[in-house]
Amino acid sequence: MTEPEDTQQAEQPTRVRVTGDGPVVLARAADVAHVYRAAFCAPGSDEPASAVDRFRDEQLPAHTQRAGFRCALADRRGLLTGFAYGYTGEHGQWWTDHVAARVPPEVVEEWLGGHFELVELAVDPTHQRRGLGEELMTRLLEGLPHTRALLTTYRDDRPATRLYRRLGWKLLAEHALEGSDLYGVDLQK
């Protein structure tokens, strides 16, 4: 006897796919922006709605063209439930130059330039607290050719900060950007 359809659907696992193909990700820009809105405009994050439009129309198209672009997409029953992406960060780019101006010279020397820059990570709130954020991060960094990865994140204790620490990211410098600290991980270890 076959199981009822909704039971089968309930058991469908989340599938995480990693791609370096910018146009593939851009083809899903509306879904990615939907998850971005759900995660970042939720109470506690409180990004303005205008940030979502800027993300979808400017940031994402620009970043998909950067060298080393790589994105992890999580789907469940054909719906995007989370994503994470980054690219190769270099001096001369906005983020690297802003961070370099604010952190100690030894951090600049050792960590900045040619690093993998984790730019965004978001999981739809209805799918959070099931290990998806951890899986997206792990899959995104798996097998990267870079020796170091960097990110900036909130200064206060939040799910994102706890997740990065749990995965071995180290605090490298406080106040690396407004309201954010710089974290790094050695990918060779």
Ligand SMILES: CC(C)(COP(=O)(O)OP(=O)(O)OC[C@H]1O[C@@H](n2cnc3c(N)ncnc32)[C@H](O)[C@@H]1OP(=O)(O)O)[C@@H](O)C(=O)NCCC(=O)NCCS
């Ligand atoms: C940060 C974020 C991506 C984490 O996503 P997530 O899928 O909930 O991540 P995980 O499930 O791997 O871990 C989150 C928590 O759930 C817990 N958890 C994981 N699996 C679980 C399970 N099966 N049962 C119960 N709890 C579980 C983890 O231990 C962790 O607990 P903690 O926050 O107390 O340390 C998500 O909170 C988010 O989108 N936040 C808003 C956007 C954001 O801040 N992005 C990062 C910007 S730098």
